[in-house]
Amino acid sequence: MIKTLRLMDKNSLFFKLLVSFLIIIVVLLSFNILSFLFFKTSINEELIQSNRFILNKTVDSYEKQIELINKNMTNIILDSRINLLKNMTNDTLNYEIILQMNKEMASLASNEMLNLDNVLLAFKSSDYLLDKDGLVDFDKMFSTFLVSAQYPANFWKNQFNLPYHLSVFPAAEFKKYNQGKIPSPDVEAIPLLVQNLLDKQVYMIAFLNADQMFTNYNYVNTVKFQIVGRDGNIVYNSDKSLATVSMDSETNKQEGFFKQDNVYYFYKKSNATGLTYINAIPYKTVASKIVQLNYVLIAVLIVSIVASLAISIFLSARFNNPFQKIIETIKNPDKPIPVTTKILEFKLINEQIHNLNKMNRDFNSDIAAKNKLLKQYGYLRKIKNIETYLDDIRNVIDPAEPFFICLFQFNFSEKFINGFDSAEQNEAFKYLQAMTLSYAADHFPGSISMNIEKELQCTIIFESSFQNVMDRLSHLKQWFHQDMDYGFLTIAVKPEKSKFANLPIDYAETLRMIQSRKLNEETQIVTGEIKEFDISVQPVIQEKEFWENLQHGNEANLIGLVRRSLHLMHKKSASAFQFQQFANQVIERVIKGLIAGQQDISIILNENSPYEQIKYCHTLEQYERFFARFLAESTRLIRNKRESNDSIVNYVTSYINQHYSKDISLDLLADQLKLSGGYLSTYFKENFGCTFSEYLNEVRIHKAKELLSGDETSINLISSKVGYQNVSSFIRMFKRMTGMPPGQYRRLHLNSEETVPLPGS
Structure with missing residues (x-):
């Protein structure tokens, strides 16, 4: 509706084109109306001329036929052979001449173009006449073979003295019989008599088939036709109900028309035959033709007007539409409208505008891309807390514009690491x-995404509602959950909006939120931080106990200690980050122990180092499998070194294991080995990985733990059994190596369901 109103605006191109075409239509319409009025005034005359033409054509046809018959019959009656037949009697019949004349008459009667039914040759002084079939008695012909009440034999005997060479008699019905008196169809015939005015002893009669002539020479079906003779009698009437027309007022006219009793009479007189031909046309027929012509003219006029209006609107639209599309393209260059036209000028204009719009779009796209890069650069520098002095960056970033910070951390599973190369x-x-960059660009228009690290991506989201952000991130989470078999995302988004000035602080807070993800292999959306607590190895695994088992290469005990700690953390819903911290601390202590024992750690710290391996541990089972492999390899190295064939080391360790309950000193063993105490101390540490006193205390405390776990032996007695003469020294050493006094250790191991609480809980 609005578009239509715009088109009908008096200042619009469409309106002006339409008005121009309408003016042309009005001019042409005025001409057509004047033509119609002029034609309407002359339509009667045209109808009269048309009917005159039709009558003239009919008269011409009748007259030509009569003239042709007259000519042929005149030739016959003027033939010299006629004199030989004029006075023929039964005794003087010349059959040869009769036969010749009979053939000529038969030939004349059989000419279809003449519409003749029969021809007769009559002689005044003879009782016979000749027709197309032969010689017939005069009276018998008209009483037996060609019978008409209007034309008996006596009528024809009285026609020898007519004053005219050619006489046409009124049509009459004739009953026809052949020589066998078998009747033939009746015929309405017009008798035509031709005689020699110089010799009135002979005449010839032609019987014209009236209905056949009317059918052949009548050119209008609705016309009623009459032929009137010299005496005013009707020679032929196509409609017997049509009365004789009085032509007293038309006696001095050769042809014309007049109206009488609501009938138009068109007439024409013939000087040759003296006949008057009349076409009678009812007035309603003429009027209906006039009305019909009026309707046709009005219909043509209406069709012309409608067609002109339609063509005007169509042409106006054809001219206007390309202009409107070009204007719309100029107004909305981002949504070009194709112009479908065959006009070369429109095509050229449209192509140039499209080229300009394309150049403009390319320029704007290039500027937008550069501005986006500047914004990325500006936000990235702000995240790293680097001061920005470039005016270009300040111009593209609105410091007051709020936004949400969203971090994407990419995580991959063991299946991915083991199944693909680097x-x-x-x-x-x-x-x-x-x-993720594409998803953010599609679902968060205007967002700025940056790759902070290889596995970390930051997106600045300009969105009004946090719920909208969560809804769209949920779709991304579902997609990863369904289609990612080898990896998953950790999505951290801060619920509160941030501003450019607070970006470093809020980014650091969002980064800490990633550490809150749970231990599993699913894409997670984190919107808050967990409470921090100490997840170090020391409170969960007693350092001395861990160290003691490591130094002895006790694989089963080490794996058991770590597994219990992992299950305890899982029970307390520790985060994946806390599990990784715990694993790092365990690895660090094992590496330190191996270094202290002068072990070759290059086997462990190869390309696939334990620190790298734990990055792809995302479940409790994966951590258990990792530590089972890692601790087994580490303890194997320690055991291999301790089990090496060194006689001095073997003697010292064997002696300690057998006599740990006695008072043993380094000097005692040095004397037995004929070595100095200093040399033995250095040699033992270099080849065994720990000092003499450390190993002695490890053996004694290990035996003490076995006794504490086995029965109710008192701590004083256990102290003396493992070689400590002073119970205080025993308790102090036990606590230093295990992290707890002997009594607590006994209670811990007697109650198998009791576990060490997770620090900070």
Whole structure:
């Protein structure tokens, strides 16, 4: 509706084009109306001329036929052979001449173009006449073979003295019989008599088939036709109900028309035959033709007007539409409208405008891309808390515009690490980065995304509602959950909006939120931080106990200690980050122990170092499998070194294991080995990995733990059994090596269900 109103605006191109076409239509319409009025005034005359023409054509046909018959019959009656037949009697019949004349008459009667039914040759002084079939008695012909009440034999005997060479008699019904008196169909015939005015002893009669002539020479079905003779009698009437027309007022006219009793009479007189031909047309027929013509003219006029209006609107639209589309393209360059036209000028204008719009779009796109890069650069520098002095960056970033900070951390499973090489892994990283960048661009218009690290991506989201952000991130989470078999995302989004000035602090807070993800292999959305607590190894695994089992290469005990700690953390719903911290601390202590024991750690710290392996541990079972492998390899190294064939080391360790309950000193063993105390101390540490006193205390405390776990022996007695003469020294050493006094250790191991509480809980 609005578009239509715009088109009908008097200043619009469409309106002006339409008005121009309408003016042309009005001019042409005026001409047509004047033509119609002029034609209407002359339509009667045209009808009269048309009917005159039709009558003239009919008269011409009748007259030509009569003239042709007259000519043929005149030739016959003027033939010299006629004199031989004029006075023929039964005794003087010349059959040869009769036969010749009979053939000529038969030939004349059989000419279909003449519409003749029969021809007769009559002689005044003879009782016979000749027709197309032969010689017939005069009286018998008209009483037997060609019978008409209007034309008996006596009538024809009285026609020898007519004053005219050619006489036409009124049509009459004739009953026809052949020589066998078998009747033939009746015929309405017009008798035509031709005689020699110089010799009135002979005449010839032609019987014209009236109905056949009317059918052949009548050119209008609705016309009623009459032929009137010299004497005013009707020679032929096509409609017997049509009365004789009085033509007293038309006696001095050769042809014309007049109206009488609501009938138009068109007439024409013939000088040759003296006949008057009349076409009678009812007035209603003429009037209906006039009305019909009026209707036709009005219909043509209406169709012309409608067609002109339609063509005007169509042409106006054809001219206007390309202009409107070009204008719309200029107004909305981002949504170009194709112009479908065959006009070359329109095509050229449209192409130029499209080229200009394309250049403008390319320029704007280039500017937008550069501005986006500047914004990325500005936000990235702000995240890293680097002061920005470039005016271009300040111009594209609105410091007051609020936004949400969203971090995407990419995580991959063991299946991914084991199934692909490093090049394929890098390609997978790039694919995930590109996918999240594309998702953010599509679902968060105007967002700024940056790759902070290889596995970390930051997106600044300009959205009014936090719920909208969560809804769209939930779709991304579902997609990863369904289609990612080798990896998952940790999505951290801060519920509160941030501003440019607070970006470093809020980014650091969001980064800490990633550490709150739970231990599993699913894409998670984190919106808050967990409470921090100390997850160090020391409170969960007693350092001395861990160290003692490590130094002795006790694989089963070490794995058991770590597994119990892992299950305890899982029970307390520790985060994945806390599990990783715990694993790092365990690895660190094992590496330190191996270094202290002068072990070759290059086997462990190879390309796939334990620190790298724990990055891909995302479940409790994966951590258990990792520590089972790692601790087994570490204790194997320690056991291999301790079990090496060194006689001095073997003697010292064997002696300690057998006599740990006695008072043993380094000097005692040095004397037995004929070595100095200093040399033995250095040699033992270099080849065994720990000092003499450390190993002695480890053996004694290990035996004490066995006694504490086995029965109710008193601590004083246990102290003396393992070689400590002073119970206070025993308790102090036990606590230093295990992290707890002997009594607490006994209670812990007697109650198998009791576990060490997670620090901070």
